[in-house]
Amino acid sequence: MEKNLHTAIALRKAGEYEKSRELLEGLINSTELKARALLNIAWSWDNQGAEDKAEIYYQAALEAGLEGEDQFDALFGLACTYRCLGKYTLAKAHFVEILTAWPDATEIIPFYALCLHNLGENDKAMSVMLELVARHPPTENIKRYQKALHFYARNLTGA
Structure with missing residues (x-):
């Protein structure tokens, strides 16, 4: 599952936002990856200028328990x-x-x-x-x- 997260991040960085979000949505049910998946979905929406959608995911990522640099980034x-x-x-x-x-x-x-x-x-x-x-x-x-x-x-x- 960690590999899927890295693939989704690479897709987001390449501008493949929808593909990235599809992979990330599949990781939301993973207890260990949920918060980071939500954060990367937020970034994906943010990168597309859809701050209204990003807001919800940033909030959810923080509620899911981010720590350290991920918490800072969110x-x-x-x-x-x-x-x-x-x-x-x-x-x-x-x-x-x-x-x-x-x-x-x-x-x-x-x-x-x-x-x-x-x-x-x-x-x-x-x-x-x-x-x-x-x-x-x-x-x-x-x-x-x-x-x-x-x-x-x-x-x-x-x-």
Whole structure:
């Protein structure tokens, strides 16, 4: 079954979202793989821009008991999804939760700042970003999101 999970992840990364989800749906009944399968289904919907569908799967994955990096990834995905859906207060609460639990997760900060901007907390958003740059010159964690950050830099109010 673990092989099916890896195959489904490879399909998702290759843009074969429906095929990936079909395999992942078959893993939901596996106690040991359920949470990770749900997380990867969420990512699949997210990759397709279907945040409304991704939201449900992120929540289910967290309820199924993710731990460590998978829990971080699901919380981060859910916070970003809430922001994209215009649920800024929920997004902010999740970003704060993540930053409290993972204070070194610098990749969260730009998305948290976007959320603050969406809430009209522009001074705080700018402060958060300046602190990031001052304390953490660009790292690989932030570079991973470079494409998205460039998009949002030009579209501050966009989802």
